[in-house]
Amino acid sequence: MNTAQGARARARIEVTAAIKDEARRQLAAEGAAKLSLRAVARELGMVSSALYRYFPSRDELLTALIIDAYDSLGESAERAHEAAAGAEPLDRWVTVCEAVRGWSLDHPHEYALIYGSPVPGYTAPQTTVPPAARVGLLLIGVVRDAHHTPGGLRTLPPLPEELRPEADRIAADLAPDLPPEAVTALVAAWSQLYGLVGFELFGQFNRVVEARAPFFRHAVRQLGWGVGLR
Amino acid sequence: MNTAQGARARARIEVTAAIKDEARRQLAAEGAAKLSLRAVARELGMVSSALYRYFPSRDELLTALIIDAYDSLGESAERAHEAAAGAEPLDRWVTVCEAVRGWSLDHPHEYALIYGSPVPGYTAPQTTVPPAARVGLLLIGVVRDAHHTPGGLRTLPPLPEELRPEADRIAADLAPDLPPEAVTALVAAWSQLYGLVGFELFGQFNRVVEARAPFFRHAVRQLGWGVGLR
DNA sequence: CACGAAACGAGAGCACTGCTCTCTCAACTC
DNA sequence: GAGTTGAGAGAGCAGTGCTCTCGTTTCGTG
16 A cells, blocks of 8 residues: 555655654764754755755654664664573573663764753653663563563562552553562663663763773673562 | 952952853753853843853853762762761662752753763863762762771672673772772662663653652662662 | 053854745646 | 645744954053
8 A cells, every 4th residue: 555655655755764864864973962954954955944844843853863763772672682582581681781782882872862861942752652662671571581480580678668559550550460579670770771871871981980891791780680580 | 369369350250150150040941952152141241252251162161060060969969978977878878869869850950961961062071070970989988988887798799700800990999998899889880870860850750650759769779788788 | 650461341243053934836636 | 627735945033152353441560
């Protein structure tokens, strides 16, 4: 049904893609704040106003790039996970984390776009939620696999009283089959993973950590251990 | 010697402060990207070009704000630490972390300025390093105190072979009196703290974590436990 | 004290930005 | 084939960072 679309519709798809490609190029080269609609249009041989036929505003273009970035990151992580299919859960956990780190080092500006400060004045629409969840779901999957495997998860220390209801709620939302202690630890570890990546990427580790890959590997292994993997 | 400075010099100090204050106001209101030199000048009743007598560029203004932000955060954390002087190390650790979170929630745009994506194309000069280190030094201090206290630190799991030299180097740089396992865990925990804060601040926890304070408290307590505190 | 240097503020101007509006022309629909 | 819709061009608006020039004020020094 798509193949014999009108010439108009096909052109629209192509131009839209070309705009995103060029925008991504500029994003990679200069960062989000220097992404200029006019420059994109110029590079594509069009005039800036024509671009508004495809994206109603600069923010909408950025949203499109954000979604693509989440998907690109998610796909990287999922591929790495599949490639490690046979391994121990803890090793798969480390593999996924390293894929996140690798993608981030390869796409620093796109990382900044999705996990750095949200572009000021800009709040991401709901559309971005599912792609954004991919890495998280992957990590949940690793822990769930471990849980349903002989040996299972370590027993984690009990949650403090004040956190029990919240932990039950989070667990019910994300992974009802896992113990609340593990799900809570998982959410924390998920965010902490991005602390590690962000600090490396944004220079906070400069003159502090030199051998970044081994450091990262060790840190995320500890993180995995902390959610109950062995 | 400062009191009888020339009228010119005193005026310069005042105007410089006024510029920073107004810039901070705009930063808090709108975020870094919408901080406009012209708007600052306008608000102060000067013309934009006059502002360049005080800051050679917008980036330099931002740098000044970054340093102030680091200092403001550091001071918050230090004050909280002092207020908890008598407590157990682990409790002091949690207190410092909560002070970081509190300051960040109160100053989201300043947090974004220093720990979010670096303003694109911009790399912070060396001047920012000492203020940026304050929170880190505080955390090191807590762990060091614990180490030199009866009971001391937990014995941490041994480091992997590949990380030993790096861990020794980091420990020698930051805290030669602490075991390398602890210093390595400390650096990781330091970055992970900002993962937790950043995710809360930038909306990644929306519709996932609701009771943020208890969640955070628990997570950083685990973090402290992970560096050897008990 | 007076004079020249330095600091300061104002204003005009440049090149750039996101975005809007109007106009024309080609493609599609009925 | 006529009418509707979508695409691109161009001009224009308000805003940005930054530079340059030009009087004025202040200051250190001869």
